[in-house]
Amino acid sequence: MKAAVLEAPRRVSVTDVPDPDAGADVLLRMRAVGLCGSDLHTWSGHHPFRKPPVVLGHEGAGEVVSSGDPRFRPGDRVAVMPALSCWECTRCEAGNPHLCVHKRVPGLGWAGMLSEYFVAPARVLVPLGDQIGYDEGAMIEPVAVGWRATSAVRGGDAVAVLGGGAIGSLAAAISRYRGARTVMVSDVKEHNRAFLTAQGAEVVVDPLASDLVSLGVEASGGDGFDVVVVASGHPSCLAEALALSRPRGQVVLLPMFGGALTVDLNPVVLKEVTVQGSTIYTPADFAAAARLVNTRALDVRPYISDVVPLGHVPDVLLAIDGGADHLKTQIDPAR
Numbered sequence: 592m593k594a595a596v597l598e599a600p601r602r603v604s605v606t607d608v609p610d611p612d613a614g615a616d617v618l619l620r621m622r623a624v625g626l627c628g629s630d631l632h633t634w635s636g637h638h639p640f641r642k643p644p645v646v647l648g649h650e651g652a653g654e655v656v657s658s659g660d661p662r663f664r665p666g667d668r669v670a671v672m673p674a675l676s677c678w679e680c681t682r683c684e685a686g687n688p689h690l691c692v693h694k695r696v697p698g699l700g701w702a703g704m705l706s707e708y709f710v711a712p713a714r715v716l717v718p719l720g721d722q723i724g725y726d727e728g729a730m731i732e733p734v735a736v737g738w739r740a741t742s743a744v745r746g747g748d749a750v751a752v753l754g755g756g757a758i759g760s761l762a763a764a765i766s767r768y769r770g771a772r773t774v775m776v777s778d779v780k781e782h783n784r785a786f787l788t789a790q791g792a793e794v795v796v797d798p799l800a801s802d803l804v805s806l807g808v809e810a811s812g813g814d815g816f817d818v819v820v821v822a823s824g825h826p827s828c829l830a831e832a833l834a835l836s837r838p839r840g841q842v843v844l845l846p847m848f849g850g851a852l853t854v855d856l857n858p859v860v861l862k863e864v865t866v867q868g869s870t871i872y873t874p875a876d877f878a879a880a881a882r883l884v885n886t887r888a889l890d891v892r893p894y895i896s897d898v899v900p901l902g903h904v905p906d907v908l909l910a911i912d913g914g915a916d917h918l919k920t921q922i923d924p925a926r
């Protein structure tokens with residue numbers, strides 16, 4: 592079968608690899624695989640654990656070809672939760688399977704999804720609703736990231752999201768779904784700001800053109816935001832987030848930062864701010880995201896900028912790295 596193999600940093604080729612052996616698991620023909628920031632990190636050689644040679648891609652949906660598990664039959668349409676936990680280590684037993692010591696993810700102990708076929712155990716597959724396209728199904732993964740990152744948001748909260756790419760804009764929309772009274776989003780890209788405004792974000796800020804903190808204090812009603820989600824790895828975001836938090840507010844960190852950051856932590860002490868990391872999702876988060884997408888309580892279709900064939904992966908990665916305007920580009924390996 593064909594797969595998009597990262598052979599060395601910045602060098603992807605779409606090439607023949609051995610067909611996978613499904614064994615007692617489920618064989619999928621992949622029909623939509625989203626590219627995300629972490630694929631870009633892997634591509635550029637900066638991902639902490641995904642290293643070449645590796646098949647990229649971890650946000651996917653496809654059609655069941657064969658199944659060793661009676662829960663699925665050929666023709667079923669599913670999305671994949673791309674995290675395999677052991678369910679035996681102390682972290683799994685404590686209810687945190689997403690932090691499993693032995694966790695396997697696509698590109699680390701498990702194949703990548705940017706290939707014609709992919710094998711997964713039935714327990715990580717989620718059926719797609721009849722009306723839901725594969726492209727929407729492949730959005731369940733990033734929605735699950737946004738769902739977990741906004742778990743502190745309560746009805747009536749003021750929420751700020753720093754970074755309005757795919758994850759940031761989903762986090763903004765999910766915050767509204769969770770009942771936020773106002774959502775402010777900042778992004779340096781005009782394309783992303785226009786999208787966020789069209790999607791109904793109350794306040795959309797270009798942090799290079801205006802004073803994000805003073806605008807934010809005003810937008811929050813004067814005392815800062817209840818929850819600030821950092822969805823950009825830019826080094827300035829952490830200090831901005833601490834300044835934007837209300838006393839006893841929560842700052843949620845999502846990105847992999849490029850290196851060690853130097854930041855003044857006095858606001859954390861003086862305002863009793865909680866700084867919380869958020870990494871992928873639990874199976875419960877993924878199920879919640881699947882419900883949002885399958886019911887279209889969150890319509891993810893506007894977030895999908897483009898769907899292209901597998902052969903376009905090398906060019907698409909170069910274009911995204913070059914700053915191309917897009918929110919979520921997906922690959923259909925069956926095209």
Ligand SMILES: [Zn+2]
Binds near residue numbers: 627628629
């Ligand atoms: Zn991702």
Ligand SMILES: [Zn+2]
Binds near residue numbers: 681682
């Ligand atoms: Zn475990």
